[in-house]
Amino acid sequence: MISVVVVVIICRAFRGKFLSDMDTLLAPILGFLHCQTPKAWLDEARRPEHLKVILLDHLICELKAAQSAMYLIRKYAVDKASGDALLAWLKPYEDFAYRQQGDWRALAAANHISKGMIPKSGTPYGQELINKMVLLIKEELHHFYQVLEIMYEFNVPYENISSGRYAKGLLTQVITHEPHTLVDKLICGAYIEARSCERFATLAPHVDPRLGEFYVSLLRSEARHYQDYLSLAEAIAPYDISERVRYFGEKEAQLILSYDDDFKFHSGMPS
Ligand SMILES: [Fe+2]
Numbered sequence: 370m371i372s373v374v375v376v377v378i379i380c381r382a383f384r385g386k387f388l389s390d391m392d393t394l395l396a397p398i399l400g401f402l403h404c405q406t407p408k409a410w411l412d413e414a415r416r417p418e419h420l421k422v423i424l425l426d427h428l429i430c431e432l433k434a435a436q437s438a439m440y441l442i443r444k445y446a447v448d449k450a451s452g453d454a455l456l457a458w459l460k461p462y463e464d465f466a467y468r469q470q471g472d473w474r475a476l477a478a479a480n481h482i483s484k485g486m487i488p489k490s491g492t493p494y495g496q497e498l499i500n501k502m503v504l505l506i507k508e509e510l511h512h513f514y515q516v517l518e519i520m521y522e523f524n525v526p527y528e529n530i531s532s533g534r535y536a537k538g539l540l541t542q543v544i545t546h547e548p549h550t551l552v553d554k555l556i557c558g559a560y561i562e563a564r565s566c567e568r569f570a571t572l573a574p575h576v577d578p579r580l581g582e583f584y585v586s587l588l589r590s591e592a593r594h595y596q597d598y599l600s601l602a603e604a605i606a607p608y609d610i611s612e613r614v615r616y617f618g619e620k621e622a623q624l625i626l627s628y629d630d631d632f633k634f635h636s637g638m639p640s
């Protein structure tokens with residue numbers, strides 16, 4: 370009897386520690402975002418018939434996160450040879466997602482880059498951009514593989530899926546001349562990562578425990594990704610970015626709180 374009581378106390382202590390870790394991770398994210406996910410979105414996302422779209426859209430979001438980070442390094446930080454090595458890293462993932470080529474299991478061994486990245490001369494922030502974004506790409510491609518594993522477990526076959534309005538809705542607000550373009554894109558990246566993190570935390574207690582566990586396992590890296598994007602934007606901008614951060618925060622909240630008839634991982638209020 371005593372041992373059962375001890376086990377219960379230890380389990381509660383672990384659960385309490387786990388929940389406080391989650392709260393610590395989420396606190397800055399909830400402070401950054403201008404709104405939380407509406408209950409109406411969660412109610413839709415919990416419906417068993419929506420599991421397929423949630424998994425497929427999440428899968429493609431992981432690939433897009435890797436592609437966007439890679440685009441930033443290629444455009445702003447590295448020479449052509451390094452850029453080509455980056456493209457070769459991504460190719461098996463794109464072949465699978467867009468051309469249905471290759472076995473998804475082979476992607477586990479594909480997540481590596483063939484050479485070190487050399488920053489272009491004249492980009493003072495180049496090395497920091499490379500360091501943060503290369504780690505981010507590696508993690509996003511690992512998440513891509515992990516979502517495929519979950520899809521296999523839940524018997525959801527891969528198929529093409531159209532993009533929702535969310536990322537495009539943010540990126541159309543990016544100023545089209547430098548240095549604003551890079552800074553705005555980094556701020557958009559921060560919001561997309563922060564919202565993903567908030568959605569994983571929102572969904573986790575309401576889905577199959579295996580899926581919930583996976584979502585919780587993603588929180589730590591996605592929380593760091595949001596901070597990396599934001600700190601890069603602050604370091605690179607030759608001006609105070611707080612006004613742009615507020616601007617994108619408002620736009621992001623509009624996308625989350627306005628009606629959206631295309632249900633997706635980052636969609637707005639179900640209409
Ligand atoms: Fe990710």
Ligand SMILES: [Fe+2]
Nearest residue numbers: 434562591594
């Ligand atoms: Fe991420």
